[in-house]
Amino acid sequence: MKQDRIISAILMGLALSAILGLSLIAVFVFKEGVPIVLRIGARDFLLSAEWNPKEGLFGIRSMIVGSAMVTLGAMLIGGTFSLGLALVLTQFAPPRLTHVLKPVIELLAGIPSVVYGFVGVQTLVPFIREHLGGPGLSVLAASIVLGIMVLPTITSISVDALQAVPRSYWEGSIALGATRWQTAHRVMLRAARSGIIAAVILGMGRAVGETMAVIMVGGNTLAVPRGPLDPVRTLTANIALEMGYATGAHREALFATGVTLFVFIMILNTVALAVSRRRSSGAAFR
Amino acid sequence: MSPRPIVLERIVVALLWAVAAMTIGVLLFIVGFILLRGLPHVSWQFLTESPQKMGREGGILPMIVSSALVAGLGVLIAAPIGVATAVYLTEYTRGGRVTAVIRFGADCLAGIPSIIFGLFGFVFFAITLGLGLCVLSGALTLAVMVLPTVIRTSEEAIRAVPDAYREVSYGLGSTRWQMVTRVVLRSALPGVVTGVVLSLARALEETAAVMLTAGSALRMPSSLLDSCRVLPLHFYLLAREGISMDKAYATAAVLVIVVLAINFLTYRLMRRFIGKAGQYV
Numbered sequence: 001m002k003q004d005r006i007i008s009a010i011l012m013g014l015a016l017s018a019i020l021g022l023s024l025i026a027v028f029v030f031k032e033g034v035p036i037v038l039r040i041g042a043r044d045f046l047l048s049a050e051w052n053p054k055e056g057l058f059g060i061r062s063m064i065v066g067s068a069m070v071t072l073g074a075m076l077i078g079g080t081f082s083l084g085l086a087l088v089l090t091q092f093a094p095p096r097l098t099h100v101l102k103p104v105i106e107l108l109a110g111i112p113s114v115v116y117g118f119v120g121v122q123t124l125v126p127f128i129r130e131h132l133g134g135p136g137l138s139v140l141a142a143s144i145v146l147g148i149m150v151l152p153t154i155t156s157i158s159v160d161a162l163q164a165v166p167r168s169y170w171e172g173s174i175a176l177g178a179t180r181w182q183t184a185h186r187v188m189l190r191a192a193r194s195g196i197i198a199a200v201i202l203g204m205g206r207a208v209g210e211t212m213a214v215i216m217v218g219g220n221t222l223a224v225p226r227g228p229l230d231p232v233r234t235l236t237a238n239i240a241l242e243m244g245y246a247t248g249a250h251r252e253a254l255f256a257t258g259v260t261l262f263v264f265i266m267i268l269n270t271v272a273l274a275v276s277r278r279r280s281s282g283a284a285f286r
Numbered sequence: 287m288s289p290r291p292i293v294l295e296r297i298v299v300a301l302l303w304a305v306a307a308m309t310i311g312v313l314l315f316i317v318g319f320i321l322l323r324g325l326p327h328v329s330w331q332f333l334t335e336s337p338q339k340m341g342r343e344g345g346i347l348p349m350i351v352s353s354a355l356v357a358g359l360g361v362l363i364a365a366p367i368g369v370a371t372a373v374y375l376t377e378y379t380r381g382g383r384v385t386a387v388i389r390f391g392a393d394c395l396a397g398i399p400s401i402i403f404g405l406f407g408f409v410f411f412a413i414t415l416g417l418g419l420c421v422l423s424g425a426l427t428l429a430v431m432v433l434p435t436v437i438r439t440s441e442e443a444i445r446a447v448p449d450a451y452r453e454v455s456y457g458l459g460s461t462r463w464q465m466v467t468r469v470v471l472r473s474a475l476p477g478v479v480t481g482v483v484l485s486l487a488r489a490l491e492e493t494a495a496v497m498l499t500a501g502s503a504l505r506m507p508s509s510l511l512d513s514c515r516v517l518p519l520h521f522y523l524l525a526r527e528g529i530s531m532d533k534a535y536a537t538a539a540v541l542v543i544v545v546l547a548i549n550f551l552t553y554r555l556m557r558r559f560i561g562k563a564g565q566y567v
Contacts, residue, residue, distance in 0.1 A: 003461070003463065004461060004462050004463060007462075007463050008374075008378050010370075011370050011371075011373060011374035011378055012374055012378070012384065014366075014367050014370035014371060014374070015370065015371040015374040015375065015388050016388065017367050017371070017433070018371060018388055018391040018392045018395055018433055018434065018437065019387060019388060019391035021391075021395060021430045021433065022391045022394055022395050022398075024406070024410060025395075025398065025402065025403070025406040025430070028406055028409050028410050028414070029402060029405055029406055029409070032405075032409055080305075081305055081308070081309050082309075084301075084302050084305035084306060084309070085305065085306045085309045085310075087302055088302045088303060088305070088306040089306070092299055092302060092303070093306075101310065103553055104310070104313075105310070105313070106549075106553070107546060107549045107550060107553065108313045108316075108317070109549075110487050110488075110491065110545045110546060110548070110549040111316065111317065111491075111542060111545065111546075112490075112491035112493070112518050112541055112542070112545060113491070113493065114491075114493050114518045114521055114522045114525075114538075115316070115320060115521075115538050115541065115542060116316065118320075118521070118525050118534070118538060119316045119319055119320065121525070122319075123319070148312055148313070148316075151309060151313070152313075155309075179291045179292060179294075179295040180295060180299070181291075181294065181295045181298045181299060182291060182295075202397075205397050205399075208399065209398070209399025209400065209401065209402075210399070211399070211400065211401045211493075211494040212493045212494055212518075212522060215526075216522075216525075216526065236399060236401045236494070239401050239404075239405065240401055240404075240494050240497070240498075243404075243405070243408070243498055254405075255405060255409070258401070258402050258405045261399060261401070261402060262398070262402055265397055265398060265399060265402075266394065266397075268397070269393065269394055269397040272397075273390075273393060
């Protein structure tokens with residue numbers, strides 16, 4: 001029994017390394033990034049649109065606006081399409097087709113993000129430049145590429161949520177004379193709601209945090225984007241583009257950009273965890 | 287006046303099918319596009335030679351080796367820690383505050399963007415610990431990054447082991463440790479391996495975090511403390527700086543094939559594992 005206690009202690013020590021990792025990340029990124037925010041003032045850092053490291057001007061408004069626009073666009077595109085796909089796979093497609101397609105979609109979640117970005121540059125960017133105007137490298141291009149990237153994640157989790165709805169709900173609705181579409185959106189979607197919301201929030205986190213694909217199709221200019229055809233630089237792109245050569249206050253400002261991102265992601269995570277916890281406690285009632 | 291339900295049904299279902307077909311079409315187009323343009327430039331020489339003139343000529347051998355080293359080492363570090371965490375969470379505690387805290391930590395870690403792992407790895411492993419931009423810094427950063435994946439998949443695999451196995455093991459007089467190592471882990475092994483391989487695929491495709499911690503040197507790394515350039519980063523630099531589009535496509539094709547092959551393999555493993563477990567229960 002003494003041996004059991006020792007093993008248990010060792011395992012607990014190893015298990016705490018996830019917490020240790022999280023704390024180290026928070027401590028080191030904050031330690032590097034927070035001082036400069038205090039020096040400049042959080043208001044100026046977050047709200048000024050002047051980013052000029054040579055002049056010592058560090059304002060990230062254009063990146064915050066850029067990240068928000070791109071993420072919103074990605075969720076509109078990715079969310080709509082994955083929801084449609086999930087509904088087809090669970091409510092309308094023959095089971096055998098779903099059986100083949102779901103793993104195919106999950107396989108595609110593994111395509112490296114640089115590859116998504118590259119295909120975007122080669123096909124989507126010239127298309128937007130020629131048919132819609134602007135430089136092509138734009139909020140729209142970044143939103144579409146990110147929307148496609150988060151598709152597999154959102155679809156796969158939404159399919160799981162829809163499949164977890166008890167069969168009797170579907171049977172009850174059909175027996176009452178509802179059409180399949182009425183059943184799908186008034187019964188199944190509503191019953192799977194919290195799972196789908198969790199999936200969308202998870203996809204949103206991925207979209208906000210994505211770096212390489214956005215650098216490739218976004219255009220990376222420093223101006224605040226005014227419309228979907230304007231080029232854009234996100235928070236993540238700002239860090240990845242300039243980290244290679246930044247020193248001193250410039251590097252601190254990039255870490256501060258990371259802190260902004262970190263805080264935003266933690267808020268998203270907490271909301272997602274709360275939603276999915278509500279889902280699992282709801283499941284206990286069934 | 288709204289359309290009759292049955293008409294609406296037809297319209298909506300047709301629309302949904304169009305959306306689904308478009309989505310699958312786009313995803314398959316991306317893979318096909320890369321393979322069609324890249325595969326013609328992939329040859330034995332390309333895979334086994336060093337790059338010349340910044341990658342304009344020659345092959346990608348050092349990047350293949352670097353990717354294997356950084357991702358392989360990262361997963362090798364994360365796997366034992368992750369499996370131990372999963373064993374602790376499933377076999378040694380039942381609820382409680384410690385479990386809640388550990389699970390919260392793993393969930394949060396899973397949501398952090400890779401660029402932040404990069405910032406952390408850069409300031410912690412490369413600067414504070416003095417390792418510099420090198421294979422080891424990159425591997426340690428990736429280890430922290432894939433840890434939650436290993437924990438979650440191992441946990442699921444261990445939970446899938448029927449309680450009857452544990453009861454029989456205890457009934458035969460084994461200690462908890464014997465039960466865990468000889469019964470639970472043995473029957474959960476395929477699931478655990480699947481999780482580890484899946485995190486290997488994730489580590490192989492990671493670009494941003496590795497760029498900030500392992501550097502981008504073109505030459506073959508001669509030790510773990512050498513700077514190196516992984517495959518996805520090489521591809522990114524070739525494409526972005528317009529060094530050579532043919533080589534960029536070829537590198538992308540190699541990357542896509544490796545990652546899809548690993549994912550496919552894990553999928554098959556998982557199917558077999560689930561089928562087998564079903565047989566015994």
